[in-house]
Amino acid sequence: MSMAQEAEFDHLLKLLLVGDSGVGKSSLLLRFTQDSFEDMSPTIGVDFKLKYVDIGDKKLKLTIWDTAGQERFRTLTSSYYRGAQGIILAYDVTRRETFENLSEIWLREVDMYATVQDAVWMIVGNKIDRSSERAVTREEGIALARSHGCLFLECSAKNRTGVAQAFQELVQRILDTPSLLEKGSSSQLNLKGGASAEGGCAC
Numbered sequence: 001m002s003m004a005q006e007a008e009f010d011h012l013l014k015l016l017l018v019g020d021s022g023v024g025k026s027s028l029l030l031r032f033t034q035d036s037f038e039d040m041s042p043t044i045g046v047d048f049k050l051k052y053v054d055i056g057d058k059k060l061k062l063t064i065w066d067t068a069g070q071e072r073f074r075t076l077t078s079s080y081y082r083g084a085q086g087i088i089l090a091y092d093v094t095r096r097e098t099f100e101n102l103s104e105i106w107l108r109e110v111d112m113y114a115t116v117q118d119a120v121w122m123i124v125g126n127k128i129d130r131s132s133e134r135a136v137t138r139e140e141g142i143a144l145a146r147s148h149g150c151l152f153l154e155c156s157a158k159n160r161t162g163v164a165q166a167f168q169e170l171v172q173r174i175l176d177t178p179s180l181l182e183k184g185s186s187s188q189l190n191l192k193g194g195a196s197a198e199g200g201c202a203c
Helices: 001-006 025-034 071-081 096-113 138-147 163-175 195-199
Strands: 013-019 045-057 058-067 086-092 119-128 151-154
Touching: 001 071, 013 025, 013 163, 025 045, 025 058, 025 086, 025 119, 025 163, 045 163, 071 163, 086 096, 086 163, 096 119, 096 138, 119 138, 119 163, 138 151, 151 163
Parallel strands: 013 058, 013 086, 086 119, 119 151
Antiparallel strands: 045 058
């Protein structure tokens, strides 16, 4: 991609990946941005990648932030919620505690720190390639997402299933939400204050 191509985009979107350590957030990001898969060590603090995508007639520049799931890094990540129009809450379908922690930890944290009132939230169950080890049913995932007004998808970063679809559905919902595109930049802060407390999963 040439510099000229990189400079031309209609919207800059900020997406955020959160969830327990080891659920595959970094693997989802690597699969989506580079279409590759490898065993990865835990993320330290935060990492991010860029990806340019075309959806419909819109050219988009995505900045996708990958946060550490380990508790000792959690205080470092609160500032990275700022300005995110899309948030993926990931769990591992073979580890029930990672699913339960969405309610116990991550949905509460997103509600506390997200600054964009109408941000789109998506719950993603990863590692469906390991179906014989499944500890969380698809129906349970759907029910949790529905109770919080979130999008839902299951996927496998290892074998590609559903990964591109998850990001595309999330971005499409952002594009369908005019308030998320008004500023034209994900760096714009929500200056109203307190909006996230009432926003919930306003998707």
